[in-house]
Amino acid sequence: MASTSSALPRDICAIDFGTSNSAVAVPAQEGGQLTGGMRLVPLEGRHTTMPTAVFYFAEGRHDADGPPRAFGRAAMAAYEEGVDGRLMRSMKSILGSSLIDQVTDVGGGRGVKYADMLAGYLKHLRRQAIQDGIEPRRVVLGRPVYFVDGEPARDAAAQASLTAAARAVGFEEVQFQFEPIAAAFDYEQQATREQRVLVADIGGGTSDFSLVRVGPDRMQRLERREDILANHGVHIAGTDFDRHIELAGILREFGYRALGPARAGQPPREVPSGIYFDLATWHLINTCYSPQRVMELRNMKPFYGEPRHHQRLMTVLEERLGHELAHRAEEAKIAVSGGGGCQIDLGLIESGLSVELREETAVGALQSDIERIAAAGRETVAMAGLTPADVDALYFTGGSTGLRLLAERIAADYPQAQQVRGDRFASVATGLGLHAARLFAG
Known part of the structure; x- marks a missing residue:
């Protein structure tokens, strides 16, 4: 990251808190001496970007920070290995919604407010930045042009929630810069x-x-x-692309847009679709597992013309496999992003079950x-x-x-x-670091 000043303070940083990935920039130094530029912090090993993900373990004791958790790649690994608990992603999309102050079940009989979940992730990022005399207390946070489209009040509330979370984890001064503006600053270096x-x-x-x-x-x-x-x-x-891929490429095998049986000479009706939209939306998946909703869906078996669709859906709900389906939809999107198709293995639901996703399906x-x-x-x-x-x-x-x-x-x-x-995952963080250096230079 290009040098901007020889007088950068040690208490500044920039954070790109992304929906899918996050990154942090701090003052660069060599031999304990500040060099006048900014650098990206290695957050996990050599990785300077980290998945915006938190995994809450169903077992383990609380500590001063709350329930036992893993962050980033460790969170994804715990989820993929089948550890008992709950994975949270797309936390940024909660900003500006009524969910921010609600409590959600994270397993083991524990409940956590979404606002505290978000703050906990920011606290982890700040801790990763504290090293070699660098202890950030002032931060530039990236933000989208709109947290919420067409609703200024909710958009302002989203920024206020993010500001409150940043202050709660130790930042005394919080500034914002639009993420695409930050990316422009990164481009400007060349x-x-x-x-x-x-x-x-x-x-x-x-x-x-x-x-x-x-x-x-x-x-x-x-x-x-x-x-x-x-x-x-x-x-x-x-995340919207993932949802559409899941609906079009996976959930049809579970009854989405399928028809029920013909009754009394009337044409068959489409199976109710609400459950499928919720299953394909990360922050709503857990709502599909409530005992009342599972019972309701179990009693809807007569609405299905194809019994296997209902059986597969109930397997997803009863074994809490919704996040796994969403993850496989995301992988399929990536697999077809350069053209061609892929095979989506759904054997965890039913032996031998798989779905072919072709590029034309993704296009549609x-x-x-x-x-x-x-x-x-x-x-x-x-x-x-x-x-x-x-x-x-x-x-x-x-x-x-x-x-x-x-x-x-x-x-x-x-x-x-x-x-x-640019760097698809680091351009914004780099630009935010440049802006922080100019803004906070002594």
Whole structure:
């Protein structure tokens, strides 16, 4: 990360708290001496990014921080190994919703508030940054352009909740920067001339666009408001893709959009679909396991024209396999992201059961979302009073830009723009670090 100042304090950091992955930047040092730049913190071994995931163990004693937990890759490993407990992901998507103050069951007879769950993850990130005399008390947090689309009050509440969580874990000063603006600062390090760059930051929870004027003569300025030509976003991204893939490619084998038996000369009716939408939404999966709901679904067997669909659904509910299905949908999305197809093994539900996911199925499932995301990019340019021909560069960042179908569709609107791919998982954190260095420099 480029040097910005020789007088950086030791109590600053920047955090990219992402829907799917997170990263932290702190002042860089060598031999105990600050070098004047920022660096990404190794969070797990050599990895400078970490899955935004927490696993609550069903067994074990509470400590001062709460129930026994694992974070990041360790959380994912515990889940994949079948350890008794509950995996939490997509915590960022809870911000701005009524769930933030609710308590959820995490196993072992324990309940945890979603707000405390989020704060616990931030506390873990801060602890990873405390080393070699660095103890962050001031932070720049990244945020999407909109936590909640079209609802300013809920959007403000989301930022307030994130601020409260950051203060609760020891940050005394909390600043925010839009994630796509941060990505533009990262891109600016390689800019050799002044350009108008459209940043497409497509992550797990939001798709954000910013049109920013960048250049070597501008990068040292702290006040960049006049260089931010427009920003816009939609609350559609990777987790939505996963949900559509699961519905189209997996849950049809469990009764989604299937027909029930014909009755009294009437045409068959479609099986009620509410349970399937909840099973395909990470933060709602656990609601499917309540005894009352399981009993309700068990009594719905007569609504199914194909008994095997109902039997498979009940296996998922009774053995609490919903998160595993969501995980396999995510893996399938990744597998087809470069083209072709894949086979989804569902043998854990029923011996020999598998589903083929072909690229055309994925295209059909994701087409509407991809078009809405591309439209948000075009609207961003229009908000700046410009046309696609005025965009000099298109900068892709965020994990979901690895989806070929999406990147190609966005790029098609800007045929004259140079296409540049940043680090899909670290560009935002790098840019937030640059901003923190400029903001907090002594």
